[in-house]
Amino acid sequence: MKLIKKVNILIVGLGLLGGSYAKGLKKMGFEVSAITKDKESIDYALKQNIIDLGTTEIDAEIIGKADLVIFALYPHIFTEWIKNNQQYFKSGAILTDVTGVKGNIVYKIQDILREDVEFIAAHPMAGKEVSGVENSDDAIFKGANYIVVPTEKNTPEAIELCKNLGELLGFKQVVELSVSEHDEMIAFLSQLTHCIAVSLMCCNDNEGLEKYTGDSFRDLTRIARINDEMWSELFLSNKEALLNEMDKFKKSFDEMYDIIKNDNRDALRGMMKTSTIRREGFDKK
Amino acid sequence: MKLIKKVNILIVGLGLLGGSYAKGLKKMGFEVSAITKDKESIDYALKQNIIDLGTTEIDAEIIGKADLVIFALYPHIFTEWIKNNQQYFKSGAILTDVTGVKGNIVYKIQDILREDVEFIAAHPMAGKEVSGVENSDDAIFKGANYIVVPTEKNTPEAIELCKNLGELLGFKQVVELSVSEHDEMIAFLSQLTHCIAVSLMCCNDNEGLEKYTGDSFRDLTRIARINDEMWSELFLSNKEALLNEMDKFKKSFDEMYDIIKNDNRDALRGMMKTSTIRREGFDKK
Numbered sequence: 010m011k012l013i014k015k016v017n018i019l020i021v022g023l024g025l026l027g028g029s030y031a032k033g034l035k036k037m038g039f040e041v042s043a044i045t046k047d048k049e050s051i052d053y054a055l056k057q058n059i060i061d062l063g064t065t066e067i068d069a070e071i072i073g074k075a076d077l078v079i080f081a082l083y084p085h086i087f088t089e090w091i092k093n094n095q096q097y098f099k100s101g102a103i104l105t106d107v108t109g110v111k112g113n114i115v116y117k118i119q120d121i122l123r124e125d126v127e128f129i130a131a132h133p134m135a136g137k138e139v140s141g142v143e144n145s146d147d148a149i150f151k152g153a154n155y156i157v158v159p160t161e162k163n164t165p166e167a168i169e170l171c172k173n174l175g176e177l178l179g180f181k182q183v184v185e186l187s188v189s190e191h192d193e194m195i196a197f198l199s200q201l202t203h204c205i206a207v208s209l210m211c212c213n214d215n216e217g218l219e220k221y222t223g224d225s226f227r228d229l230t231r232i233a234r235i236n237d238e239m240w241s242e243l244f245l246s247n248k249e250a251l252l253n254e255m256d257k258f259k260k261s262f263d264e265m266y267d268i269i270k271n272d273n274r275d276a277l278r279g280m281m282k283t284s285t286i287r288r289e290g291f292d293k294k
Numbered sequence: 295m296k297l298i299k300k301v302n303i304l305i306v307g308l309g310l311l312g313g314s315y316a317k318g319l320k321k322m323g324f325e326v327s328a329i330t331k332d333k334e335s336i337d338y339a340l341k342q343n344i345i346d347l348g349t350t351e352i353d354a355e356i357i358g359k360a361d362l363v364i365f366a367l368y369p370h371i372f373t374e375w376i377k378n379n380q381q382y383f384k385s386g387a388i389l390t391d392v393t394g395v396k397g398n399i400v401y402k403i404q405d406i407l408r409e410d411v412e413f414i415a416a417h418p419m420a421g422k423e424v425s426g427v428e429n430s431d432d433a434i435f436k437g438a439n440y441i442v443v444p445t446e447k448n449t450p451e452a453i454e455l456c457k458n459l460g461e462l463l464g465f466k467q468v469v470e471l472s473v474s475e476h477d478e479m480i481a482f483l484s485q486l487t488h489c490i491a492v493s494l495m496c497c498n499d500n501e502g503l504e505k506y507t508g509d510s511f512r513d514l515t516r517i518a519r520i521n522d523e524m525w526s527e528l529f530l531s532n533k534e535a536l537l538n539e540m541d542k543f544k545k546s547f548d549e550m551y552d553i554i555k556n557d558n559r560d561a562l563r564g565m566m567k568t569s570t571i572r573r574e575g576f577d578k579k
Contacts, residue, residue: 184506199508199510201494202513208543208565209487210569210573218482220439222483222576229513231513232514234574242559252554255554258497259551262489262497263544265489269529270533285518288495289519290500290504291507
């Protein structure tokens with residue numbers, strides 16, 4: 010299968026990400042349908058011409074004609090959905106997803122999936138602090154990374170198709186990672202940072218501090234506005250890798266604490282020099 | 295004394311902040327001189343017309359004609375400077391500063407200062423990741439807070455003058471805090487955030503992670519590019535308050551760690567809900 014215009018695409022879960030996929034794909038001329046639980050989301054998406062067809066039901070006909078199915082659901086709902094409805098897939102259909110953790114999902118889905126259908130996992134590293142199809146916007150893909158996460162069960166054709174999808178949607182970079190590489194990277198770059206932001210926001214009631222707040226505190230806590238249902242599931246689905254990264258951070262923070270406590274100026278400057286050099290590496294892009 | 299155009303202003307320490315003060319004040323028509331240790335900074339400032347007069351020497355004449363002296367030095371140099379050169383001040387001169395910590399500085403200066411000269415402490419909460427007069431820019435004051443930190447030794451006139459200075463420079467907000475209120479606020483909002491950013495940058499060598507980094511990690515580590523000489527001094531000068539805030543953060547982060555370890559989804563969502571509500575308060579401005 011190639012991603013040409015006559016490919017029929019079904020999006021399951023029409024929230025911020027599902028909606029943004031729909032917008033981008035519809036603009037390019039694909040036929041896009043959607044299944045999601047809220048009637049309002051379907052009504053909105055039809056009215057805004059983001060999708061061609063939509064329903065809140067498990068519609069055998071809509072599912073059966075999809076060549077490519079994109080799942081934008083919470084992890085546990087995703088697994089359940091496959092268990093309950095995979096009989097409706099067209100033979101040869103390709104499934105992909107947007108789930109932010111992989112180890113806990115990919116093998117499970119691939120194990121239970123019909124032999125004549127293939128699931129190739131992907132993680133679009135894009136988002137917003139707000140949710141819902143009303144906030145969807147395919148511009149969020151522009152500067153972002155799209156990670157394809159194949160296993161040994163995947164065919165080169167499906168991997169290629171999944172990469173094409175990321176390129177078509179306008180991601181800045183499309184890369185391939187193994188399941189464990191992906192989950193480790195996500196634990197550090199994304200989940201640990203959210204843990205820190207939430208902890209920082211929780212450690213002080215901030216009464217009256219708003220009026221003194223400068224950019225530093227605002228930058229560190231921007232992501233502390235968080236979808237608790239989704240992120241708690243992502244954290245717990247990637248628990249082992251996340252705790253490992255939290256341990257590393259705790260060690261580093263404790264080291265700084267002791268250094269300050271002991272008035273060890275040289276060691277303090279040493280940590281600051283390391284952080285300055287490393288951070289510069291993130292500026293050169 | 296009122297801040298009218300014929301007030302002669304001396305800036306001691308012509309770096310990023312001193313230079314930004316000079317730029318703003320010179321534009322308004324004040325006569326601005328500067329004393330700083332680097333010849334290059336003076337040459338640059340004269341050439342760019344940021345100052346009227348400048349020297350790397352302790353020039354009794356320049357110091358003696360200043361009505362208002364603004365100190366933009368590292369804390370320990372500031373105290374030494376006063377000890378060694380206060381005999382040159384004009385009687386009735388007002389001194390102020392830009393130092394980021396107060397408890398360790400203000401009382402020390404006020405204790406040793408001549409009776410006929412007054413020091414009123416201030417903290418302009420503005421900056422950049424780069425230093426030096428070449429990077430100075432009075433636009434950094436526009437959205438920022440200017441904190442006046444009086445003690446019982448200060449007169450209402452000097453406090454008023456200091457506030458006028460902040461207003462003239464274009465700060466968004468000019469507020470008054472006690473020394474301990476200031477240091478506690480700074481420990482939490484500014485120093486703790488820098489501790490976290492530096493620790494995060496130090497806890498992982500990030501090899502190859504640059505290409506996957508999204509906005510979250512970038513936001514949390516922007517301030518990890520840090521002037522180690524200045525910030526190590528600021529941290530250690532405010533050690534007690536800073537360790538106290540670090541303790542609060544550690545407690546909160548440890549709580550999240552245990553919650554994740556114990557798969558306590560409800561408690562995890564509870565922390566996320568708290569952080570979301572609190573962070574919203576920082577958006578409404």
